[in-house]
Amino acid sequence: MPTRTLPLLRWSPKAVVFDCDGTLMDTERHWQEARNRAFKAFGLRPPHGFAQRAKGVHYADCGRLMAEETQKPELATGLTRALLEHFLALVADEPLTMPGAVEFVRLLSGRLPLAVASNCPAEVVEESLAWAGLRRHFQHVVVPSGTGGRTADADPATRQRPGDLRPKPWPDVYATAARLCGVRPEDALAVEDSLTGVESARRAGLRVVGVGPRPAEEEAGRAELWVSTLHAPELLAWAREWQAGPALP
Incomplete structure (x- = not known):
């Protein structure tokens, strides 16, 4: 394991924000x-x-x-x-989950606030997660304005207003997801499969784990850790050590 990942593996996030396409769902x-x-x-x-x-x-x-x-x-x-x-x-x-996604989300569910930050329309994210049996594990779903943008909060007053959030690689969806989880961006972990999403999370101030086929070294280095799947042994071992985050509602 590259030494540059060791500082990340000694850290415990207080919330985790997932991309959807290619990270949780095989879309x-x-x-x-x-x-x-x-x-x-x-x-x-x-x-x-x-x-x-x-x-x-x-x-x-x-x-x-x-x-x-x-x-x-x-x-x-x-x-x-x-x-x-x-x-x-x-x-x-044909809704399908990515390898290890269900197991990894269930491992974290109830221990840390979880959110999804996606460039997809809200109805696509909500329905995909529901079909996969994952929707109940996420406190918030955040998408760009103009794509049915909203969070999963029940109170309509907390929903995004038109024009609020720009799509990735802008940092807006990740910054908003961290805030809704009740943590500072630097205390949240992003899980991403695309370089566009990695850039978005980094610009928002989150630390990033990349998942999927490893890109060229310079590009892979934009994430602090890159794993092949969400059931990678080093990722699971690290996640089991994380301390509980803010109290969940």
């Missing part, structure tokens, strides 16, 4: 298929390497990127709408 392949279907619907071919560039990007920004890279800027609105419609249909048919 990245649905986004990829939705992009392919949207391109096809408009008679377009996906540009080379587009899937990697689109990973972790807010779907509205992705629709604009699809239009720009195919030199069809006038199709941005239609591509964005088609992308979301195809994705919702795919994820409803």
